[in-house]
Amino acid sequence: MSAERHISRRAFAGGLALLGLPRPTRAQGFAGLGADADGYASVTPGKVFSFPADHGPHPDFRIEWWYVTANLKDAAGIAYGAQWTLFRQALAPGAQLEGWANQQIWMAHAAVTRADAHRTAETFARGGVGQAGVIAEPFQAWIDSWTMRRGSGFDANTISPLELSASGKDFSYAFHLEADRPLVLQGEGGYSKKSEREQASYYYSQPFFKLRGRLRIDEGPVDVTGQAWMDREWSSRPLATDQTGWDWLALHFAGGEKLMLYRMRQKDGHDYASGTWILADATTRRLTPSDIRMTPHAPVEVEGHRLPVAWQIAVPSLSVAIETAPLNPKAWMGTSFAYWEGPISFAGSHAGVGYLELTGY
Numbered sequence: 001m002s003a004e005r006h007i008s009r010r011a012f013a014g015g016l017a018l019l020g021l022p023r024p025t026r027a028q029g030f031a032g033l034g035a036d037a038d039g040y041a042s043v044t045p046g047k048v049f050s051f052p053a054d055h056g057p058h059p060d061f062r063i064e065w066w067y068v069t070a071n072l073k074d075a076a077g078i079a080y081g082a083q084w085t086l087f088r089q090a091l092a093p094g095a096q097l098e099g100w101a102n103q104q105i106w107m108a109h110a111a112v113t114r115a116d117a118h119r120t121a122e123t124f125a126r127g128g129v130g131q132a133g134v135i136a137e138p139f140q141a142w143i144d145s146w147t148m149r150r151g152s153g154f155d156a157n158t159i160s161p162l163e164l165s166a167s168g169k170d171f172s173y174a175f176h177l178e179a180d181r182p183l184v185l186q187g188e189g190g191y192s193k194k195s196e197r198e199q200a201s202y203y204y205s206q207p208f209f210k211l212r213g214r215l216r217i218d219e220g221p222v223d224v225t226g227q228a229w230m231d232r233e234w235s236s237r238p239l240a241t242d243q244t245g246w247d248w249l250a251l252h253f254a255g256g257e258k259l260m261l262y263r264m265r266q267k268d269g270h271d272y273a274s275g276t277w278i279l280a281d282a283t284t285r286r287l288t289p290s291d292i293r294m295t296p297h298a299p300v301e302v303e304g305h306r307l308p309v310a311w312q313i314a315v316p317s318l319s320v321a322i323e324t325a326p327l328n329p330k331a332w333m334g335t336s337f338a339y340w341e342g343p344i345s346f347a348g349s350h351a352g353v354g355y356l357e358l359t360g361y
Contacts, residue, residue, distance in 0.1 A: 037062055039093030040236035042202040045191045051183070052156035054135025054204075055232070056087055059096055059104060064088045064234035065135065066141050066148065068164060068252060070175070070211050070357040071343050072226035079327055080224060080357065081113035081343030082173055082215060084148065084166050086134070086141050088127075102128025104209070108143045111167035111249045112173060112217045113331050113342050116311050119217055121168030122335045126188055157182055159206050159230065159318070164213075172221075175213035179206050181282040187262065187274065188286065194239065194264050201235035207250065207258040227252045229355065242267045245360015246296065249297045249313070249324070249344075253352040256280030261313065263294050265360065277318055291317055305361045307340050322348035324356065 041060035058064055065087045072080040091103040104127030111120045125132035125143050130142035139159070140149040144227035160179040166172070182221035184205045186192045192203035209228035213222045229250045248262040263271050273294060275287035292315060296308030309326045324346040331342025340358040345351075 016133055023118040023315070023340060037236035040090065040147075043187060043191065043202055043235050044271045047190055047202060049185065049190055049202075049204065051159075052136045052139055053140050054136075054202075055102075055134075055156065055159060058202075058234045059088075059090060060093070061234045062090050062093075062236040065231070067231040067233070068148070068177075068228055069341075069343075070209075070226055070228035071252065071355070072211065072215070072224040074222040076223050078222075079115065079343065079353075080215065080217070080226075081097050081111075081327060082175070083113075083341060083355075084134070084146070085109045086143055086146075086148070088134070097128065099128050100126060102126065104128065106132035106143050107336070108132070108146055108166075108170040109335055110146060110168060110171075110173075111331075111333065111341065112171040112215055113328050114217055115328055116271060117217055118328050118331045118342065119168055119171040120333055120335065121166070122169075123183045138268065143325065147345065151158060151176065151178075159183065160209070162209075162230075171215070171217045173213060173215035173337070175215075175228075177209040177211050178229075179208040181209070182301075183209045183257075184276065184278055184284055186276050192233070195243065195266075197240060199235075199237060199240050199243070199264075203231070205231045205232070205260065206230040206251075207252070207260070208282065214227075227353070229258075239264070240266075241274075245339075245358070247296070247308070247311075248357040249311070249354055251346065251352055251354035253350050255350070257350075258314075259354075261292060261294060264290075275315075285318075289316055300329045302340065303338070304331055305332070305340075307358055307361050309340065309342075309356070309358070311356070313346070320349055322346040322350055324354075326356065 040062045062111040068084045070082040076253045087107045089105045106125040134141040146166040148164050158179045162177040165174040178329040193200045211228045240278045246264050261275035263273045273289045273292040277285040295312040298310040299308045309329045311324045316319045324344045327343040344356045
């Protein structure tokens with residue numbers, strides 16, 4: 001079911017009913033990710049990751065995603081952002097059923113952003129019929145004509161190279177991504193806590209992609225180059241019922257370092273923060289809540305939502321004190337579970353570019 005247009009909340013609710021996906025409630029946090037997870041597999045410390053197997057799906061868990069964001073420029077120096085995301089959600093736990101009885105739902109988002117434009121597309125599929133899925137070996141992720149697949153000389157330990165493509169009514173792109181450094185396990189060896197309670201995910205990243213390719217946004221195509229970041233995450237209950245959403249940043253520093261940060265917002269104001277400082281050689285340092293200061297400022301009104309699209313970020317133990325600015329403050333993903341996601345730049349003690357995601361506002 002391709003959807004190269006914005007799908008209204010009412011239309012999506014009907015689609016959920018047809019697909020058998022329960023409608024989330026506000027008490028379940030953003031997109032229902034705080035819902036009860038009885039019967040699904042649990043995220044526990046000590047997992048040993050295995051590649052290429054863990055590049056593939058984990059249907060015993062309730063929710064999972066393959067997520068790429070890219071900061072790009074064309075030959076004239078014009079900045080762009082691009083996003084490619086494939087989500088898998090299980091309708092029910094248990095053995096996987098065949099054909100249309102399969103309990104997996106697939107959803108994908110794609111976007112291209114420029115300072116004066118933000119274009120998005122969304123598509124859905126039911127599992128079990130070949131319309132969408134992920135294969136670990138040889139690696140391929142797809143939904144309709146949108147694809148992420150292994151390139152020639154693929155190395156599972158770097159998930160590189162990759163060929164990535166998607167299109168919407170008024171944009172398209174085709175990219176080649178390469179990385180020469182290993183994957184990064186987020187949190188405690190890939191066990192990423194989302195609260196001081198049991199909420200957690202398995203989470204790893206490839207933040208070292210170099211990208212080249214071509215994109216089209218409204219007018220003719222342009223050749224672009226830049227940096228990309230891939231996140232892989234799966235869980236059965238990544239939010240608590242009192243967590244309303246998250247603020248997430250993936251930052252490429254001019255010196256080659258990378259920084260991932262997130263803040264899980266709680267209704268009582270006692271938010272939970274975490275992050276990873278990644279050196280240019282891919283060695284890491286885990287950041288705890290006491291290491292991180294994330295202060296939103298300069299909120300803007302976007303599609304009826306008041307959003308903190310600029311941030312002051314401080315990690316005193318790393319001598320990091322920066323301020324972020326969005327390439328396009330209106331980078332609203334008007335998708336079925338709507339959120340803000342777009343490219344940013346930052347300056348201060350360090351400079352660079354990255355991506356910001358805001359959910360639950």
